[in-house]
Amino acid sequence: MLERTRIVLVNTSHPGNIGSAARAMKTMGLSELYLVAPLEFPHPKALEMASGADDIVNQAIIVETLDEAIHDCSLVIGTSARSRTIPWPLVAPREAAAKIKQEAANAQTAIVFGREQSGLSNEELQRCHLHVQIPANPEYSSLNLSAAVQVIAYELRVASLDESSLPQEEWDYRLATADEMEKFFNHLQEVMIEIDFLKMNAPRKLMTRLRRLFLRTRPDVMEMNILRGLLSAVQEKK
Amino acid sequence: MLERTRIVLVNTSHPGNIGSAARAMKTMGLSELYLVAPLEFPHPKALEMASGADDIVNQAIIVETLDEAIHDCSLVIGTSARSRTIPWPLVAPREAAAKIKQEAANAQTAIVFGREQSGLSNEELQRCHLHVQIPANPEYSSLNLSAAVQVIAYELRVASLDESSLPQEEWDYRLATADEMEKFFNHLQEVMIEIDFLKMNAPRKLMTRLRRLFLRTRPDVMEMNILRGLLSAVQEKK
Numbered sequence: 001m002l003e004r005t006r007i008v009l010v011n012t013s014h015p016g017n018i019g020s021a022a023r024a025m026k027t028m029g030l031s032e033l034y035l036v037a038p039l040e041f042p043h044p045k046a047l048e049m050a051s052g053a054d055d056i057v058n059q060a061i062i063v064e065t066l067d068e069a070i071h072d073c074s075l076v077i078g079t080s081a082r083s084r085t086i087p088w089p090l091v092a093p094r095e096a097a098a099k100i101k102q103e104a105a106n107a108q109t110a111i112v113f114g115r116e117q118s119g120l121s122n123e124e125l126q127r128c129h130l131h132v133q134i135p136a137n138p139e140y141s142s143l144n145l146s147a148a149v150q151v152i153a154y155e156l157r158v159a160s161l162d163e164s165s166l167p168q169e170e171w172d173y174r175l176a177t178a179d180e181m182e183k184f185f186n187h188l189q190e191v192m193i194e195i196d197f198l199k200m201n202a203p204r205k206l207m208t209r210l211r212r213l214f215l216r217t218r219p220d221v222m223e224m225n226i227l228r229g230l231l232s233a234v235q236e237k238k
Numbered sequence: 239m240l241e242r243t244r245i246v247l248v249n250t251s252h253p254g255n256i257g258s259a260a261r262a263m264k265t266m267g268l269s270e271l272y273l274v275a276p277l278e279f280p281h282p283k284a285l286e287m288a289s290g291a292d293d294i295v296n297q298a299i300i301v302e303t304l305d306e307a308i309h310d311c312s313l314v315i316g317t318s319a320r321s322r323t324i325p326w327p328l329v330a331p332r333e334a335a336a337k338i339k340q341e342a343a344n345a346q347t348a349i350v351f352g353r354e355q356s357g358l359s360n361e362e363l364q365r366c367h368l369h370v371q372i373p374a375n376p377e378y379s380s381l382n383l384s385a386a387v388q389v390i391a392y393e394l395r396v397a398s399l400d401e402s403s404l405p406q407e408e409w410d411y412r413l414a415t416a417d418e419m420e421k422f423f424n425h426l427q428e429v430m431i432e433i434d435f436l437k438m439n440a441p442r443k444l445m446t447r448l449r450r451l452f453l454r455t456r457p458d459v460m461e462m463n464i465l466r467g468l469l470s471a472v473q474e475k476k
Contacts, residue, residue: 026375026378027378028374053378086410091405132405136265137264144289147265147384150385150389151392157374170325
């Protein structure tokens with residue numbers, strides 16, 4: 001999916017922005033960059049801002065028109081900050097990523113980003129099947145170009161991953177079983193009685209709160225061993 | 239929720255990164271910025287990179303230790319690029335935003351970002367309730383600081399919005415009804431017969447394909463009027 005998704009930057013003014021957009025792409029596993037009539041490119045500033053993503057900058061394809069950049073794409077999504085006089089199908093970034101995922105199984109897709117100051121023209125937006133809008137602060141919606149690429153590329157990457165590839169906790173010990181928990185609670189109560197912390201005439205509320213605390217925590221067996229060891233140590237030293 | 243979520247940057251080396259992080263925050267509606275022992279700050283480069291978000295830079299609170307930055311927070315989430323020797327509860331950005339949303343109804347929360355080169359130390363990460371990891375390209379995971387802030391802030395904003403605040407299509411005309419569609423298909427077929435495009439001996443497949451096309455498109459009533467007008471014009475001119 002990420003291999004079939006092209007990023008197209010139209011009329012970029014600052015070569016540094018091309019570099020940081022390439023970096024944003026690469027962090028999310030995108031690699032195909034088309035530049036439509038960039039103002040200054042190639043340029044050392046682009047490579048500088050790309051950091052380790054200079055391969056993407058060097059492989060970028062420069063074309064003169066948007067048509068050339070999207071000619072082989074079956075789904076073209078244009079980024080748009082404002083609503084248009086003629087409404088166009090509009091999606092949020094997450095939905096855009098879902099559409100791309102659906103489409104990119106069989107066909108080439110593109111996401112088009114406009115100029116730093118003025119975005120895409122109405123004519124350019126009308127070459128797109130869909131528009132995508134990042135839900136920014138209405139009082140300050142000025143994401144810079146690479147920030148916008150980062151957000152969209154992030155949603156594409158998340159969509160491309162199956163659940164099991166998302167950051168997953170890897171725990172080193174298994175969680176304690178209900179049986180082990182009960183043994184611990186018994187031990188805890190025993191110790192609390194021995195040290196006169198738990199008065200047998202009103203024991204319930206305190207134990208209830210401690211049960212709730214430790215059950216919520218879901219200790220693993222190593223933590224359980226530590227807690228049990230602590231209780232035993234209290235018993236030996238008292 | 240966004241008002242109760244603080245962004246904490248630890249030991250930032252480049253003041254420009256503080257400015258672009260502030261910009262990323264403001265585009266997503268976050269405003270509270272804490273700086274733990276920044277290397278150079280205040281600095282003109284921070285204001286320059288902040289673009290219109292200089293209010294956030296100017297109101298940033300500078301403290302000496304991470305403890306001071308999070309002392310009043312009930313939920314602290316640390317950003318972490320790599321897994322640790324002692325596993326810690328780890329979530330993806332979307333889940334982190336959901337946790338913050340749950341918590342921020344009643345209490346202050348913080349998301350902590352580390353140094354540009356080395357991130358957060360193990361000691362700092364152990365001050366956090368949870369770790370969050372952006373699911374980056376394993377072969378190139380170097381998001382710059384403001385890009386990481388942008389992604390997390392974006393997820394926070396999306397979580398803060400109810401469905402109705404996400405970018406929504408606003409269409410100008412209602413969609414055509416089934417009845418209107420059938421009238422159109424009849425009109426279309428009539429015209430195709432009149433212009434000898436549709437041979438009555440094998441009419442079905444062609445009409446089926448045209449039905450599928452226009453039903454999939456779901457034209458609105460204005461578009462329907464245009465199509466019907468076009469058909470009538472064909473009939474008048476032939």
